[in-house]
Amino acid sequence: MTPVDRRSAAGFLVTLGTMLVILFGAPHALDTFGLVQATGFAALAMFALSQGFIWGYGGVMSFGQAAFLGLGGYAYAVSVINMGDSTLPILIAILVPTLFAGLLGYFMFYGRISDAYIGVITLTVSVILFQLVNTTSGSQYRIGEAELGGFNGIPAIPALNKLGDAGNPLDNDGIWYAAMGALILVYALLRWVLASRFGRVVVAIRENETRAQLIGYDPRLYKLLAFMISAAVAGLAGCLYANWGGFISPTVFGLSMSAQVIIFVLVGGLGTLVGPMLGAVLIQWLIIEAGSQNVVDSNLGLGIVLVAFVLLIPQGLLPVVRNLLMRIPDLVAKARPAKGSASEPVRDARAAEVRP
C-alpha cells in the first residue's frame, strides 16, 4: 500500500463513520421539519454523486443529468401507484434511467460524438423529456392507474413501505433512514467500483483516451458503462426525491436541476465523491436561506458562485481544504528538517490525482 492508498482508505473510513453518525444521530437531533429537510438533502447528495462520478471520474460532461433524476422519479411514481408495494418500484426507478442511458450512451459514444457535443446533446435530451412530460395533462395520458398529469405532475405518491409489506408505509423517520442509508450504500459502492479494475480503466481513459485505447481497452464501452452507472445512481436519487415530497412534476427534468447538480460538484470538488455530497448540502442550504429573504434572487448568487469557482478554484473546495490540511504535517516536518523531503512527493501525487 502506498501512502496515497493508505490516506485514501483512511479518508473512506472517516467519511463512512461520519455518515453513519449522521444516519443515527439526525432523528434525535432534529425535529420533524428538520428531518424532512435532511431527507431532501440526502436525495440531492445522491444526485450529486451521480454527476460527480460521471464527470469527475468518467470525464464525460453530462449537462442533462436531470433527465435521469426525472426518469427515476417518474418511474417510481408510476410503478408504485400501479403496484401498491414499493419494493419493485425502487428497482424500476433504477432500471429505467439505466436502460435509457444505455441507449443514449450507445448513440453518443459509438457515434464519434465529441465531448462538447455530448454536453449539448444531453442537455437537449433533458429539454425534450421536460417538454414531452409537460404536455401529458389530460386523462388519456395514463400508465395503468397512474395519470402522468403533465405540468401538474403526480401528487400523493405513496411513500416507501417496509420491504414486501404494502400496507405499512414508512413514517418520516423511516424515510430518512432509507434515504441516508441508501446514500451511504451508494457511496461505498462507488468507492468499490473506482477501486476495481473497471474503475481504474475508466479513470485511465479520462486521463488519456488514446493511450488507453492503444493498450487495448475500448473507451466507448467503458464510457458507456460508467454513464449507465451514473444514470442508475441518479435514478435512485429521483426515487428518493419523489418520496421526499410525495410529489413529482416536470421541473425535475428542468435546466435548473441540471445546472444545480453541476454547481454541487464544481463547488464540492471535481474528482472526489465526498466533495459533490458536501457541495449539494452546502449549496442547497444556501438556496433555502437565500429563498427566505426576498431582496436578492438566489440565481444571482448561484451564478456568481459558479463563475468564481471556474475562474478561481476550478478544483473545488474539498481538494483545496484537503491540500491545506495535508500541508500541516509538512509544516510540522519542516520544523524538523530530517523528514521534510519524504513527504514532498506525496503531496504532488495527491495533486495529480485530483486534477480533472
Next chain:
Amino acid sequence: MDLAGLLTFNVLTGIATLVLITLGLGVIYGMMRIINLAHGEFMMLGAYTAVMANGAGVNIWIAMLVLPPLVVGAVGLVLERTVIRFLYGRMMDTMLATWGISLGLIGLITTLYGNVVRGVSTPVGSFEIGRYGASLYSLVIIAAAVAALAGMFLLLRMTKFGLILRATMQNPRMAAAMGVSPDRIYMATFGLGAALAGLAGGVLAPISGVSPAMGAAYISRAFITVLGGGPAIVTGTGLASSVFGVINELVSFRTTPVIGDVALLVAAILLIRVLPQGITGRYLRRSL
C-alpha cells in the same frame, strides 16, 4: 390554396425566427469555438432593453431594432474582458462560466425588475392571405433575419475586418505573426455575437412574454441549430434554420407547438449523429 399560402408564410417566419436566435451563437461558436450558454440571457437582456425603452417613450422601432444590439453588445464586451478571456482554449470551462453568467443575469434581472412577465404590443397590424388573416409583424421578423444574415455575409466577405476575422479563425498564430492581435479580434467577435443576440431579443419581444427566464425557451433550439449547421456561420445558420424551421412549423401545425419543438430537437440530434461536424462540416466547406 389560401391555406398553403398561409402555411408557407408561417414556415418562412419560423425559419427567420431560428436564424435570428441562432446567428449570434453561431458567430461566437464558429469564430471562437465557445459554446455560449448565456446566449438565451443575452436575448432576454435585448428584450428587456426593448420593453424598458418603449416604456420610457422611445420610438418603438428604435427601442426594438437599435438599442438592444448596442446595449447587449456592450454587456458582451464587458463580460469578455472580465470572464471569458481567461478561459480561451478551455471549452468545458467556458461552457460552465457562461452557464454561471446565464444564471447570474437571470438573478440580476429578477432582482431589479421582479419575476413578472411583460409584453409589448406589435407595432404593425394584419394583412390577408386569401381568406386568412396573418400578422404583418411576421414580415418584420423575416426582414430582420434576412438583413442580419446579409449583413454578416457582407461583413465577412467585403470588409477588411471580415478578412482579419476569417484569418484569425483559420490560423490565429499566423494572423498574430502578421500583426493582428487575436485577443482584440476575439473581443470584437464576442461583442458582435452578443449584439446579434440582443437584436434577436428586441425583435422577438412583441411576440414573446418578456421575463427573466425567457432565454431558456430558446437556448436548446439555438444550440442544436448551430451544431447542426456546422462551422460556416452564414451558410450553416441559414441551412440548418431552413431544415429545422420547416420541420418545426409543419409539425406544430399538425399537432401542437410543443411537439413541433420536440420534433425539431430530435431531428437535430439525429442530424448531428449522422454528420458530427454539421451540414457545412461535410458539404459546402468553403462557404462562409
Next chain:
Amino acid sequence: MGMIKGTMNRRHALKLGLAGAGSAVAMPFFARNGLAAEPIKLGSLLDGTGALGLEGKRMIETTEYAVELLNKAGGLLGRPIKLIAYDTQSNMQLYTQYAQTLALKDKVDVIQGGITSASREAIRPIFGRSKTLYFYNTQYEGGVCDRNVFCTGSTPAQTVNHIVDYALKNWGKKAYIVAADYNYGHITASWMTKFMKDGGGSVAGTDFFPLDVTNFSSAISRIQQAQPEIVLSALVGANHSGFYRQWDAAGMKGKIPMGATVFGLGDELTTMDTSTTNGILTCYGWYNDLDTPASKAFVSGMQAKFGADVTDLSELDTATYEGIMFWAEAVKKAGSIERDAVIAALESGITIESPTGKVTMDPGTHHTIRNTYLARPKDRKWEQLATFPDSFPADTGGACDLVKNPRMNKQFTPDLKG
C-alpha cells in the same frame, strides 16, 4: 413603470413577513384588550411573482387586507391573527416545499392559498396528511370533493355554462376551444364541450398549450382553417395573454367572437390595448365595478391600503377575502380553532355578506352558493350583461356529498360519454 412595480412587489413581500408581528405587537390598544394572547396562525401560499404573479399579487394584498380587518375588529376568540405568507414564485416545487414548512414547521392553524389547480393538487395531500384545514380561493374547474378543503371560487356550472349559452344564442353553433395544458384547462375544456353539445352546438377542435408557450401563430392558423363561429378560451397566465394580442394582430378580432374563462382576472384590462380586450365575453362571481355598498367598500378599502392604482381587482380577490371571512365566521361559531370543530361549523350552512353579495357555504360540496355575473370589457370598463343569483355549484354537487360521505376524497370531472 416596470421598475416601480418590481420594487413594490418586494416591499410588499417584506411587509408580509412583518405584518403579523406588527399588527399583534405594535398596537398597545390591542394589548389592553387581551390581544397579547398567543396569535392564531394563518398560512398563505400564493404566487407573487412569475407567470402567475399577475393574478397572485392582488390576492396577496387581499390576504393582508382581510387579516388586518379581522385584527382591527379584535382578532378571533380574543387572539390576534398572525399571517405567515410565502411567495411560491409560480414554481410547483416551491409549493410542496413551503406547504411542508407551513404544516410541519410553522404549524399554522389554517391555510389560504393556491392559484392554479396544479398547485392545489400538489399541496392538498400534504395538508390532508398533516390535518391542516385548507381553503382554495379561486374560480376553478370544480369537482374537488375533500372534507379538509373548502373552495370559495365559482365553478363551470356557475359560469362557463352562461358563456356558452350566450354564445349559442347570439354567435353560432360551432366552437373552437383553446386551453391551458394542465388540469384546469383540460377539465374546463371538457365542461365547455359538454355545455356546447347539451345546447345543440359542436366543437370543431380543441388545442392545449403549456403555460410557457408564447407564440400562437400556428394555433391561430389552425383555428382559421377550422372556421368556427365561436372561440372559447381557457388560457391562463401572462405568457398566454400573448394569444389575445396575436389574435388581434392577425386581424381575427372582428371576425370571430370569443368567450374566456380566466381573461380579465389579472391586469389585462389596464395593460392591454382596448382593441384587444373589447368584447371578450366573461362570467365571474364578481366584477370590480359592481354597484353595491359592500363591493364599493371592498374596493375603497383596498385602495386606501395599497394605493389608488388598485383598479384591477377581480373575483380571485373577493374569493380570497371570502375564504378568510368564512374561516373567521366558523371559528367564531365553533369557539375554537380545532380543525374538526371549524369544519363542523362550516358545514352548518353558514352565510356571509361579502363584496359579491350573499354567499353560502354548501355543506355537502364545501363549495359556495353565490351570485355570478356575465360581462364584457368595453374601453377598460366592464359592461354588465346579466346576473345569475344564488347559483348552485352543480358540477360538484351532482356527485359529492361530504356530509354523508366525509371520507370521500377525489375530484369529479364531467362525463362526456353520457
